[in-house]
Amino acid sequence: MHLSRRDALLGTLALMTLPAARSAPEAALSPRDLHVPGGVARLSLGPAAHRPQARTLEDVPLLVLGDAIEWSALVGIPLSAQPGEARVRVLHENRSARELPYVIASKHYREQQLKVAPGQVDLSADDMARYERERVHLQGVMATFSEPPPQGDLRMQVPVPGRRSSSFGLRRVFNGEKRNPHSGMDIAAATGTPVKAPMAGRVIDTGHYFFNGGTVWLDHGGGLLTMYCHLSAIDVKAGEMVKAGERFCAVGATGRVTGPHLHWSVVLNRAMVDPGLFL
Numbered sequence: 001m002h003l004s005r006r007d008a009l010l011g012t013l014a015l016m017t018l019p020a021a022r023s024a025p026e027a028a029l030s031p032r033d034l035h036v037p038g039g040v041a042r043l044s045l046g047p048a049a050h051r052p053q054a055r056t057l058e059d060v061p062l063l064v065l066g067d068a069i070e071w072s073a074l075v076g077i078p079l080s081a082q083p084g085e086a087r088v089r090v091l092h093e094n095r096s097a098r099e100l101p102y103v104i105a106s107k108h109y110r111e112q113q114l115k116v117a118p119g120q121v122d123l124s125a126d127d128m129a130r131y132e133r134e135r136v137h138l139q140g141v142m143a144t145f146s147e148p149p150p151q152g153d154l155r156m157q158v159p160v161p162g163r164r165s166s167s168f169g170l171r172r173v174f175n176g177e178k179r180n181p182h183s184g185m186d187i188a189a190a191t192g193t194p195v196k197a198p199m200a201g202r203v204i205d206t207g208h209y210f211f212n213g214g215t216v217w218l219d220h221g222g223g224l225l226t227m228y229c230h231l232s233a234i235d236v237k238a239g240e241m242v243k244a245g246e247r248f249c250a251v252g253a254t255g256r257v258t259g260p261h262l263h264w265s266v267v268l269n270r271a272m273v274d275p276g277l278f279l
């Protein structure tokens with residue numbers, strides 16, 4: 001029964017041209033479909049016997065979910081993306097690649113003006129060299145794309161109970177100079193509070209970094225990664241698996257911070273997206 005329906009769908013597929021991307025109908029699925037900078041676009045790729053591949057125009061592989069009846073690409077939209085039409089490239093087995101357009105709406109993120117003593121903003125030459133080395137290393141970590149992709153719903157559990165700031169995307173201006181926007185969620189919690197994995201994953205990096213302090217990265221497959229910063233304790237090593245809900249590190253105030261909290265980032269196809277969309 002199932003097979004014949006699939007075969008019928010695939011038969012008609014060869015004859016028709018697929019329309020421009022539309023949102024998949026399952027509104028209750030996680031992450032929430034939000035086509036703005038810092039959001040996630042869920043693009044319908046239609047039916048196909050085998051999982052299609054999808055990539056950004058910069059050739060970054062995208063997470064593709066679903067089954068033969070309906071495949072979807074989940075596209076992390078960087079905070080730096082320009083509103084307007086964007087495209088992804090889709091490749092089905094035995095068919096030529098096609099481009100799928102979608103529209104990114106604009107979103108206004110709040111701006112925070114901060115005045116600090118000049119010495120606190122400008123790094124020393126040594127600190128600058130260290131930061132540059134770490135930046136290159138972290139870019140490599142962020143490029144991780146592993147198989148298999150996660151299955152089905154991507155709902156995450158909050159890693160730490162506590163007051164969640166809504167500061168994702170906040171544009172920070174230090175002494176009139178624009179800095180990178182805030183690319184994660186801050187959760188207020190005391191030093192030592194256990195951090196629990198919001199979904200199952202593999203540890204791909206741990207370390208102590210200049211800005212981020214004690215840090216752990218988890219890989220959930222298909223380019224979906226999560227990062228935890230300012231930790232006081234790290235209980236895992238790269239290569240280990242953690243289960244959903246398992247403690248793997250603890251909240252702290254390490255790195256460049258003013259007080260203890262968890263900084264939590266979610267990365268999809270190398271773009272930092274709003275973790276709130278996955279809760």
Ligand code: ZN
Pocket residue numbers: 182184185186262263264
């Ligand atoms: Zn933060």
